[in-house]
Amino acid sequence: MSFSGKILFTDIDGTLLQSDQTISDETARLLDALATAGHSFVLASGRPLGSILKVYSYLTSRMTASFSKAFIIANNGAQIYDCLLDRTIYETRLPIELVDTLQDIAEEMRVHLQTYTDEKIVCTRDDDETRSYTSRIILPVILSDRLADALDKPPYKMLAMSLKGSDYLMPFRRRVSDEFSDSIHCIFSGPGYLEIIPKEADKGNALRFVTEHLQLPIQNTYAAGDSENDLSMLLAAHNGYAMINADEQVRSACRLVTSRTNNEGGIDEILKAMLDITS
Numbered sequence: 068m069s070f071s072g073k074i075l076f077t078d079i080d081g082t083l084l085q086s087d088q089t090i091s092d093e094t095a096r097l098l099d100a101l102a103t104a105g106h107s108f109v110l111a112s113g114r115p116l117g118s119i120l121k122v123y124s125y126l127t128s129r130m131t132a133s134f135s136k137a138f139i140i141a142n143n144g145a146q147i148y149d150c151l152l153d154r155t156i157y158e159t160r161l162p163i164e165l166v167d168t169l170q171d172i173a174e175e176m177r178v179h180l181q182t183y184t185d186e187k188i189v190c191t192r193d194d195d196e197t198r199s200y201t202s203r204i205i206l207p208v209i210l211s212d213r214l215a216d217a218l219d220k221p222p223y224k225m226l227a228m229s230l231k232g233s234d235y236l237m238p239f240r241r242r243v244s245d246e247f248s249d250s251i252h253c254i255f256s257g258p259g260y261l262e263i264i265p266k267e268a269d270k271g272n273a274l275r276f277v278t279e280h281l282q283l284p285i286q287n288t289y290a291a292g293d294s295e296n297d298l299s300m301l302l303a304a305h306n307g308y309a310m311i312n313a314d315e316q317v318r319s320a321c322r323l324v325t326s327r328t329n330n331e332g333g334i335d336e337i338l339k340a341m342l343d344i345t346s
Contacts, residue, residue: 076288078294144268166215182218189214233260289341310325
């Protein structure tokens with residue numbers, strides 16, 4: 068398969084979407100122009116596939132044109148989905164035996180930990196973290212005393228959460244990273260959201276997979292993001308843009324930074340650059 072054109076890999080929360088989970092009329096217009104010009108589009112997020120598909124459906128409902136190629140990078144790169152073919156084209160999963168072990172550590176350290184079936188969130192209880200998460204990630208929830216009991220196959224990822232913020236999760240991150248560095252890595256996707264994913268999974272590797280899948284020159288790749296889990300993608304792209312509202316470590320690592328936040332049309336700057344619009 069070969070594809071001529073440019074391709075945008077964009078994070079969702081804090082990047083493409085405004086804080087109210089919408090896009091502006093101008094962003095919708097520019098996405099239309101991107102599709103009309105024959106360019107391609109990838110939603111790349113720590114969210115599970117079902118949640119990202121809802122975002123993709125919302126975006127396409129705001130557009131009149133259609134992308135000839137569109138993909139989803141879900142679960143921080145553990146799953147890659149072809150939107151036009153309606154199928155997963157790449158996946159890697161956590162070792163199933165880790166689910167019980169990580170749950171035991173999380174309970175010992177009083178950390179909320181959840182995982183996922185292919186279509187549902189799996190939590191041990193309906194606590195404040197669960198309610199906060201599901202208010203934004205609109206997916207069904209399974210409650211199970213033992214997370215592994217609700218799984219019929221190994222999960223793409225697990226998620227440690229705290230409404231107290233990322234600092235509260237740092238001891239848990241250090242312990243898990245030290246003990247299981249051969250099979251997993253842990254990365255923040257936002258304040259209080261610690262992603263636990265297979266060692267080989269990240270958005271940068273997913274970007275390279277899609278680019279090779281399309282036989283597209285790396286010079287044609289653009290990426291946008293705001294959090295630690297976006298950094299590998301921003302550095303892998305030829306044109307990696309950190310949002311001005313991004314974490315400081317992300318901004319400082321990137322050559323390109325938007326002048327506006329996600330609530331001010333920062334993504335529009337990148338879309339205009341792809342479309343060679345100077346005003």
